[in-house]
Amino acid sequence: MNTKTYQELLNRQKEIQLLGSMQGLLEWDQRTYMPQAGAEHRAEQTALIAGVIHQKRTAPPIDKLLHELEVDREPDDSPEAVNIREWRRDYDKQTKLSRELVEELTRTSVLSQQTWQQARADKDFSLFQPWLEKTLDLKRREAEAYGYTDDIYDPLLDTYEPGVKAVEVGKVLGELREALVPLMKSIAASGRKRDSSILHRDYPPAAQSAFVHKVAASIGYDFNAGRIDETVHPFCIGLGPGDVRITTRYIPDFLNSALFGIIHEAGHGLYEQNLPREHWGTPMGEAVSLGIHESQSRLWENLVGRSRAFWEFWYPTAQDHFQSLQNVPLDDFYLAINAVQPSLIRVEADEVTYNLHILLRFELERELLTGRLAVADLPPAWNAKFFDYFGLEVPDDSLGCLQDIHWSAGLFGYFPTYSLGNLNAAQLYAAAEGELGGLPAMFRRGEFQPLLGWLQRNVHQHGRRYNSAELIQRATGKPLSADAAVRYLEGKYGGRQVV
Amino acid sequence: MNTKTYQELLNRQKEIQLLGSMQGLLEWDQRTYMPQAGAEHRAEQTALIAGVIHQKRTAPPIDKLLHELEVDREPDDSPEAVNIREWRRDYDKQTKLSRELVEELTRTSVLSQQTWQQARADKDFSLFQPWLEKTLDLKRREAEAYGYTDDIYDPLLDTYEPGVKAVEVGKVLGELREALVPLMKSIAASGRKRDSSILHRDYPPAAQSAFVHKVAASIGYDFNAGRIDETVHPFCIGLGPGDVRITTRYIPDFLNSALFGIIHEAGHGLYEQNLPREHWGTPMGEAVSLGIHESQSRLWENLVGRSRAFWEFWYPTAQDHFQSLQNVPLDDFYLAINAVQPSLIRVEADEVTYNLHILLRFELERELLTGRLAVADLPPAWNAKFFDYFGLEVPDDSLGCLQDIHWSAGLFGYFPTYSLGNLNAAQLYAAAEGELGGLPAMFRRGEFQPLLGWLQRNVHQHGRRYNSAELIQRATGKPLSADAAVRYLEGKYGGRQVV
Numbered sequence: 001m002n003t004k005t006y007q008e009l010l011n012r013q014k015e016i017q018l019l020g021s022m023q024g025l026l027e028w029d030q031r032t033y034m035p036q037a038g039a040e041h042r043a044e045q046t047a048l049i050a051g052v053i054h055q056k057r058t059a060p061p062i063d064k065l066l067h068e069l070e071v072d073r074e075p076d077d078s079p080e081a082v083n084i085r086e087w088r089r090d091y092d093k094q095t096k097l098s099r100e101l102v103e104e105l106t107r108t109s110v111l112s113q114q115t116w117q118q119a120r121a122d123k124d125f126s127l128f129q130p131w132l133e134k135t136l137d138l139k140r141r142e143a144e145a146y147g148y149t150d151d152i153y154d155p156l157l158d159t160y161e162p163g164v165k166a167v168e169v170g171k172v173l174g175e176l177r178e179a180l181v182p183l184m185k186s187i188a189a190s191g192r193k194r195d196s197s198i199l200h201r202d203y204p205p206a207a208q209s210a211f212v213h214k215v216a217a218s219i220g221y222d223f224n225a226g227r228i229d230e231t232v233h234p235f236c237i238g239l240g241p242g243d244v245r246i247t248t249r250y251i252p253d254f255l256n257s258a259l260f261g262i263i264h265e266a267g268h269g270l271y272e273q274n275l276p277r278e279h280w281g282t283p284m285g286e287a288v289s290l291g292i293h294e295s296q297s298r299l300w301e302n303l304v305g306r307s308r309a310f311w312e313f314w315y316p317t318a319q320d321h322f323q324s325l326q327n328v329p330l331d332d333f334y335l336a337i338n339a340v341q342p343s344l345i346r347v348e349a350d351e352v353t354y355n356l357h358i359l360l361r362f363e364l365e366r367e368l369l370t371g372r373l374a375v376a377d378l379p380p381a382w383n384a385k386f387f388d389y390f391g392l393e394v395p396d397d398s399l400g401c402l403q404d405i406h407w408s409a410g411l412f413g414y415f416p417t418y419s420l421g422n423l424n425a426a427q428l429y430a431a432a433e434g435e436l437g438g439l440p441a442m443f444r445r446g447e448f449q450p451l452l453g454w455l456q457r458n459v460h461q462h463g464r465r466y467n468s469a470e471l472i473q474r475a476t477g478k479p480l481s482a483d484a485a486v487r488y489l490e491g492k493y494g495g496r497q498v499v
Numbered sequence: 500m501n502t503k504t505y506q507e508l509l510n511r512q513k514e515i516q517l518l519g520s521m522q523g524l525l526e527w528d529q530r531t532y533m534p535q536a537g538a539e540h541r542a543e544q545t546a547l548i549a550g551v552i553h554q555k556r557t558a559p560p561i562d563k564l565l566h567e568l569e570v571d572r573e574p575d576d577s578p579e580a581v582n583i584r585e586w587r588r589d590y591d592k593q594t595k596l597s598r599e600l601v602e603e604l605t606r607t608s609v610l611s612q613q614t615w616q617q618a619r620a621d622k623d624f625s626l627f628q629p630w631l632e633k634t635l636d637l638k639r640r641e642a643e644a645y646g647y648t649d650d651i652y653d654p655l656l657d658t659y660e661p662g663v664k665a666v667e668v669g670k671v672l673g674e675l676r677e678a679l680v681p682l683m684k685s686i687a688a689s690g691r692k693r694d695s696s697i698l699h700r701d702y703p704p705a706a707q708s709a710f711v712h713k714v715a716a717s718i719g720y721d722f723n724a725g726r727i728d729e730t731v732h733p734f735c736i737g738l739g740p741g742d743v744r745i746t747t748r749y750i751p752d753f754l755n756s757a758l759f760g761i762i763h764e765a766g767h768g769l770y771e772q773n774l775p776r777e778h779w780g781t782p783m784g785e786a787v788s789l790g791i792h793e794s795q796s797r798l799w800e801n802l803v804g805r806s807r808a809f810w811e812f813w814y815p816t817a818q819d820h821f822q823s824l825q826n827v828p829l830d831d832f833y834l835a836i837n838a839v840q841p842s843l844i845r846v847e848a849d850e851v852t853y854n855l856h857i858l859l860r861f862e863l864e865r866e867l868l869t870g871r872l873a874v875a876d877l878p879p880a881w882n883a884k885f886f887d888y889f890g891l892e893v894p895d896d897s898l899g900c901l902q903d904i905h906w907s908a909g910l911f912g913y914f915p916t917y918s919l920g921n922l923n924a925a926q927l928y929a930a931a932e933g934e935l936g937g938l939p940a941m942f943r944r945g946e947f948q949p950l951l952g953w954l955q956r957n958v959h960q961h962g963r964r965y966n967s968a969e970l971i972q973r974a975t976g977k978p979l980s981a982d983a984a985v986r987y988l989e990g991k992y993g994g995r996q997v998v
Binding site: 015018019021022025026029033034035036037038039040041042044045048049222223224225226227229239240241242243245280 | 514517518520521524525528532533534535536537538539540541543544547548721722723724725726728738739740741742744779
């Protein structure tokens, strides 16, 4: 390989990533602290930097440099070869979009999110409707520009989960549904105690904050290189090496939101904080896909954070922090945090019903994209489908189709990666347990480093060396399937008592 | 004028300002919320964007476009002519610096500030010393690149206060000193009550925050387009139209820091928030100079915020917020906030001694720049001069030469603008009172809009239309002098009792 050529390309790519990390800060600030009146200017800033980045990513010299390296190189999985392969993929994808479209998508996304926040607060879908229509027009233009064979959803999904098709997602979500609906029914029929009212007592935000900081630190999230802020919609963002931030919201009379929200976001944060620092700015220093990213958050949130062993260690500390738990036995708390029950809000859903929330969004966003469903008809369509899947009436749109930020931010094709994350998480956890043995015993002692170490070795350190299918195959010894997830859920919630 | 040419130049300049506003956000974040471990990456980001901006500001097409417009235009004070004039000034100045030097200055500034924070916390000058040495080397290179006739300090000062020379600053600071030293002595000799211990009682940060938010809003600072965050060193930053942020620090047993700090920063904020929005991104939408900027903050902080009339309105509300003031008569409070007394910290100094703090820094930074004073000798030199001017021993460097952020951020030539601000403030206030009449009576009723309106008409709306000397001449009817400041201070603190 020509080292000089590689270095020249590397410098260009690192500059692009540096600019990307500034775009990240604009986004973080927009969602945390930006004053209301700054939105219009922020849209201009974000559009400009997206345009500059797009121009640099699609600059013809990149093609030329890549071509020289491709002719020259031995195919292997060395960092250099991986970077060249992935840079080529990104270049070919990016060059299909015009700078004008990229800027327009970005500008619209900022203003649309701002309106969505207002619409959600006011429970008024009509405010948001024109922005969603505009966003959909732009996303269709984006999908057409990428091109596709038979499904306009595919090229958008590919951005988040490279190589995966809508039809495959539909199939696996369908399989999950087949397994989970009977499980839901048997849980409902069992009449099993599922009182989660103790989670809705008084939980002062300051105490929540203190507690979740301790929990996040214990599983390995490094606060010297990160922080927690408050936002409407929780997220994790890697702004660069040494700077990976997470957010949450503290609801004074509901413990779960911040507690499991932070374990979830810290799971994302652990992935970002443990990507190989020496490769920052190149594909070797980046996460594989959103489905793999989500596996890290769901694994810590659910397979660890909702396990009995975890709470055998943490519950006494929780009781020290919260008066409301003083007289609640551990078993009751454990049942409460694992109560299975149809509910309105995706981010607060239990493990069993969660994937139905995804299926609903996946089906609706496909119909919106193809135009089979008009935007104006989204609220009734959402509510009807929601009743069909969950048997619940949606009281207002803030608890219905306005609850998630994604569509306002133009993130179509994003939701399915949450369910893929659940499947990946269950399969990775089973493999880690198979190799290490006795994870619950470790959790009971507050030892989370062995599991984190396994994830570092098998997932984090590889960056984009393997695609998601290869990574799962190598880490678990088999291709991805719903088996581990179904086995885990049936083992935990089926037949026997949950504790 | 060729409208097409102007538009082309305007688009380029607005893009530069948009990028500049991103650099602003990087800086704001660095000083508020950035995790410690993110500093190195932030230095890379900041250096890159400074380099990109520098490249765009010095791009040869700008020279060509300016030249076309200059040949063509009628000299007048229309926005277009002002912009062309100021763009030319900026272009000629910027092109003297290499991109490499600009990036190195920026990168060094970020890392040096980070080290300064640590050094200040640890009271350990030796940590900071190598960074200050490096910074001085770079600033000397910068000054040489700009060029100067006889004083290396001049080109650096010119960045903050266009057209003003070090020798002029030395002269005016000397004059002030001549007037203020006798005033200090007569105050000390009068044995007048100057008990400020009531300001060092218990002032819970939450109550301070609530109170200063109310005060800032009342003088016109728009929280829909701004916010207050906490930082080690308070500042105001305009991130764009609709987004002007200020910061402070809440000291639990000292009221002044946040109270007068916020009135001060809100004064800056009012200037930024009231610059003509339609001219954002061009010189017509920018502040004239730091000396004019500082006039706005000092005017609100001192001439308004430390006046008796202001507190006749605000004191009952302050008593509602602070248990510690419950039994303190207004007169005692007023005396306390106006106590004149030599003290260690510049930002907490009274109006009379403040300018001596500036004189000390001005003298030392000139010696550092020329190399007559070695960096290693700064702490003893500071302490000796401090004892000479104030009669006080400096207990440690965090209360001495490490107290201010400026030198760590490469801001040499910046300090004198604070004193120029004091002179401008006194002269502007006297002119406003002359025109409006009865300002104190308005303050007593909580009416601050008339004064703000006068400042909007005479200062804010003009952007960089006039330079600081012209602006002061037009607004006050005479050239800048120390007269108004001396008259104000002697009137308030001389002869009669302060109340």
